[in-house]
Amino acid sequence: MQTSPSRTAHWQSLDVHHHMHPFTDHVELANEKPMVIERAEGVYIYDSEGRQLLDGMAGLWCVNVGYGREEIVDAVARQMRQLPFYNTFFKTTTPAALELAHKLSTLTPEGIDYFFFSNSGSEANDTNIRLAQSYWQLLGRPERKVIISRNNAYHGSTIAAASLTGMASMHDIPACPIDGIVHIANPDWYACAQDMTEDEYGLQTAQALEAKVLELGAENIAAFFAEPIQGAGGVIVAPKTYWPEIQRICRKYDILLVVDEVITGFGRTGAWFGAQTFGIQPDLMTLAKGLSSGYLPISASGVSERVAKVLRSKPGRFPHGYTYSGHPAAAAAALKNIEIMERERLVQQVGERTGPCFQNALARLLDHPMVGHVRGHGLMACVVFSPDKTRRAAFNPLGGFATKVRNHCFANGLVTRAVGDGLVFAPPLVITEAQIGELVHKLRKSLDEVLAHGV
Numbered sequence: 001m002q003t004s005p006s007r008t009a010h011w012q013s014l015d016v017h018h019h020m021h022p023f024t025d026h027v028e029l030a031n032e033k034p035m036v037i038e039r040a041e042g043v044y045i046y047d048s049e050g051r052q053l054l055d056g057m058a059g060l061w062c063v064n065v066g067y068g069r070e071e072i073v074d075a076v077a078r079q080m081r082q083l084p085f086y087n088t089f090f091k092t093t094t095p096a097a098l099e100l101a102h103k104l105s106t107l108t109p110e111g112i113d114y115f116f117f118s119n120s121g122s123e124a125n126d127t128n129i130r131l132a133q134s135y136w137q138l139l140g141r142p143e144r145k146v147i148i149s150r151n152n153a154y155h156g157s158t159i160a161a162a163s164l165t166g167m168a169s170m171h172d173i174p175a176c177p178i179d180g181i182v183h184i185a186n187p188d189w190y191a192c193a194q195d196m197t198e199d200e201y202g203l204q205t206a207q208a209l210e211a212k213v214l215e216l217g218a219e220n221i222a223a224f225f226a227e228p229i230q231g232a233g234g235v236i237v238a239p240k241t242y243w244p245e246i247q248r249i250c251r252k253y254d255i256l257l258v259v260d261e262v263i264t265g266f267g268r269t270g271a272w273f274g275a276q277t278f279g280i281q282p283d284l285m286t287l288a289k290g291l292s293s294g295y296l297p298i299s300a301s302g303v304s305e306r307v308a309k310v311l312r313s314k315p316g317r318f319p320h321g322y323t324y325s326g327h328p329a330a331a332a333a334a335l336k337n338i339e340i341m342e343r344e345r346l347v348q349q350v351g352e353r354t355g356p357c358f359q360n361a362l363a364r365l366l367d368h369p370m371v372g373h374v375r376g377h378g379l380m381a382c383v384v385f386s387p388d389k390t391r392r393a394a395f396n397p398l399g400g401f402a403t404k405v406r407n408h409c410f411a412n413g414l415v416t417r418a419v420g421d422g423l424v425f426a427p428p429l430v431i432t433e434a435q436i437g438e439l440v441h442k443l444r445k446s447l448d449e450v451l452a453h454g455v
Helices: 007-018 026-032 070-082 095-107 121-138 159-164 198-216 242-252 305-313 328-343 346-367 400-411 433-452
Strands: 037-041 044-047 052-055 112-118 146-150 181-184 221-226 256-260 284-287 299-304 371-377 380-385 417-419 422-425
Touching (some): 052 433, 070 328, 095 328, 112 121, 121 159, 121 221, 121 284, 181 198, 198 221, 242 256, 299 305, 346 371, 346 380, 380 400, 400 422
Parallel strands (some): 256 284
Antiparallel strands (some): 284 299, 371 380, 417 422
16 A cells, blocks of 8 residues: 655745755755754744754744744734834834834943844845945035954855955855955954963954954944854954953044844843943844844844934935844734743853853863863853863864764754854853753764764
8 A cells, every 4th residue: 555755745845845954955855855843842843853952053043032922923913013114215204113113222232222123134234234324425524434353253144245255165156255344353363362261362363353443444444343241153252352442442543343143142141232242332233033033034133323413414314224124023023022032031041050060061061082172151152072172173074073063962962053163152141051951962972972983
């Protein structure tokens, strides 16, 4: 008797024949077949075969309040019944967009009081490039258009945002990077500074910004873009000397400081924003992911009084925007998401309890022969592997060992992501101390399995 194919096989067939994935080797995928994620609850996802996996990446650094929040679903449904969509072009707006902008002004660092809505972190960073360059143009300084970013930074994958991104692998397509975007060293002390203390390296790396400004001429620089913690680059936490020096240099040369909070925002570091954790005062901010916990696509550019005053006081329109800027249903999702975070004190919980628990639990892996370094802050971390911990040696090929461990993690019911020779983690903010223990146990088990089979 012939049996019909399983649901999983059916969906995998549709995937192979019709679906293009982001950041994927499609030849490799066709051979391996995708995992089909069918449902989720709390910090767990379930595939189409019924397997449960602890989501150590909160989707893609974003599901901060966890899965299955009916309140958000209901808030979106109410908004869609009343007003499913209207744009914010042509001197119109909607209550949901206005309420969200006001709410964000009460949470962001002092002075960030205006918000331009988009749909993704990439779009918000594109917007921030235009805001920064428009600011200087309106001040009669159109030559100030060069943007400085950092090596190994990740700011998105549109042409402009990918140009900001400091990863060579993002620049292997025509016309990328675009002109006028340059990069400086990033503050990865572990990988780059074996003969310096963290504080020494932090100061030296920050001063690379001043060197680049002097090389290009301060009169030509519009802005410096940076993540408080480099997320997709491997959860690079700058030494404590780094950010005060960056702030000093930006102020000295009157350069706009754009802080990309796509990953670090909305409680990930134990404060509402990474800028608050590290004492950074931005001129522009990039917000996304945790803004709605991923329940609907939405992002925002936070604009300081300094910048907004110029943009809003000069005649002429700002020629930029998206059909779905300030989409009312997405704004409703974000508002309810923030309400949940405030009511459940999730930010304080990360700062006071689960963040320290997570960092301490992962640090205990340093006793493993293959773990060379553990770094992070709050509920984001990277566990770095090395074949020779005393020399901080890298594997050859780079990332080969980490990829093996990642594959074993998936098989053992743990979602993580390989970045270079490390695995990165950013679980939902609702994760419990017991679930943190589960995460670390599954990671250690996977490490031991790979080691037992030979590096």
